[in-house]
Amino acid sequence: MARVLIIEEQEKARKSLVSVFKREGFETCDGTGWGGAAELFGRNAYDLIIVDLGVRPADGYEVLKTIRFSNSDAEIVAIISQNIYDADRLASCGVYDCILKPFRQKDVIDIGKKALEKKLLADKVRNLEQIMDMNKMILRKKS
Template identity: 30%
Template structure:
């Protein structure tokens, strides 16, 4: 079950917001200040932060900026009064997912929260899949204990950090693409896509 952290120094809003979001199937945590919110985030798995814009001490924008340092993908929704819309727009420019006006519309709030958390879940899943792919092509996961294979591992380690073009030769089925992927996923370019091209299927004049 996803968790929403509600941050507001006003005593009236957190219980109402908790009721609305728990009706949507979310767990909720509440904090009365930015500092308390950061302490909760340090020890809790939170999927969205719903924070008031104007609070004593640390305001909503500063809280968001502190959150983004450690978790840039965590969505933050700002709550603000009509007179602070300009500040809310500023918050969005700095990374807030969106803002809601007080007094808020329950259905609209739930819609924003649902969309933001869905987006966050997709981002987390993409990060997980990327880590799985990278782990798959770590040296320890390439089968081979012979002296020749250890020599290949050492060569991969040497060429992976460079930007030089690498030509890999070998018989069909000997793992040339596996070595190519190992070079890619152990290089500074690992965040870029790996594109495999079947050269035998391309007309000779295009190569």
């Protein structure tokens, strides 16, 4: 089951997104504001992180780099208030996609599902590459 973390300062929006993801069958913690995000990163690995960059007082790009550093395999979906972020730079920070506010919950779920499908495929490719590497090592030892 995919693990989802929602980082959102506005409690009502956070609880609403958490509820929707849980109804869709995802393992979702109760979410967090910025104060608790770093602690959760240290304790858990997530498959999908939904992060609202619109309310963060710090540089959103730095926030994304922190998320990527602590959860390197997670897919990230950014929620932004305005289109002030450069799409190429967001992608270089590891953002799968972004959503402009105001958003529909269905859109967040749909994009989240697509991001998780991408992660699943990437994980499968990584596993197959590891198996191939192990097979090559075994063949080298035999010869």
